[in-house]
Amino acid sequence: MVSAAAERFPDGESDAADPEDIADRRLRRGARSRKAVTRHAVDIASAEGLYGLSFGRLADDLGISKAGIQTLFRTKEQLQLATVDEALTVFVDAVIRPAAPEPAGAARLRAVVERWLAYASEPLLPGGCFWSANLAEFDSRPGAVRDALAQQHRNWLAVLAAELRTAVASGEIAPLDPDLAAFQLAAVLTATNIALRLDDPDAVGRARRALDTLLAPPR
């Protein structure tokens, strides 16, 4: 999913001056506009929900024409899906990629959780965690947007479970069910996002203590 999102929204400039590349440059320009719009849409949706997105609101905020945004996305659902995809790019860059150099297992899991706490605390997005807000909003609304959010959430659980599985297999931590523990950890982080939004001063410390209960050393 990560590389698919990166390919769909290329950031790099083309060096080509060749006339054959004009169409390509136009496509890239369109992709950059799309990225600027979706990045702002991620900010809105993290605070107010995907449901509140509209072409008119985005056009007003970004000072561009509503017709131009409609040309880029066509339907509100397409806009929501592009926003969900862009949110993943933001998340991977902030949380997953920086933790990748750590050794697999408990160390990488701790790095992921620390990055996640920074992502939700700073917050990188105005409403904190994008999925905390939007999964709760869309879980009762069947459709492509709900499916995309749910798939991303399953991928997140799989990332956490993989590190837990490694930590158990290598004897770093006491035996546990990696899928169950991943679910418990993701649940704690979602609840921590709400605690942060409610200005609970113990939110980060409590999340770390909850992680410690999962990463107990073997006896």
Add this chain to the structure above:
Amino acid sequence: MVSAAAERFPDGESDAADPEDIADRRLRRGARSRKAVTRHAVDIASAEGLYGLSFGRLADDLGISKAGIQTLFRTKEQLQLATVDEALTVFVDAVIRPAAPEPAGAARLRAVVERWLAYASEPLLPGGCFWSANLAEFDSRPGAVRDALAQQHRNWLAVLAAELRTAVASGEIAPLDPDLAAFQLAAVLTATNIALRLDDPDAVGRARRALDTLLAPPR
């Protein structure tokens, strides 16, 4: 909070025929209308969020005049607060009160969790758990509604922590931090609500296994 809610929305009929009681009967009739409106508002808000509530929508759904509903609640915020209060009454009747006869500690906690799983699974409310939807929606919107939801959530954590504390003190379960474990359990239940909405067939089983990890017997 429970008894306050019950007193504010009395269900009982008055037997009095005495003219002095006309004003009292009128008040009771107003309270019943208020309860009918707020009960429907709880259904809407559990599925679509408190933010989506409106006098017009409620009037249409219930076949009563918008002016009549406005007279009962005056402002949208008052309507939201009355809805939050009524949701608590529904929750206490479904989850807390039926578990009260169980012995304090692990048995009562298991009964609360089973009742909670039924409340979220059936679901008693169309959108599943009222707080899962609305805390995530309101956590970035400071004000009286957010404060009321946050206070109810703290009370819920306190209910769970009290049973955990009793279970630890009596030696029923292995030592743990009751407040941390209550937070972890509430987080798991909120995540379970989303899993249920997403038709995850393992949602209930996984929640029970997560509870078992907290209620491990002492070694």
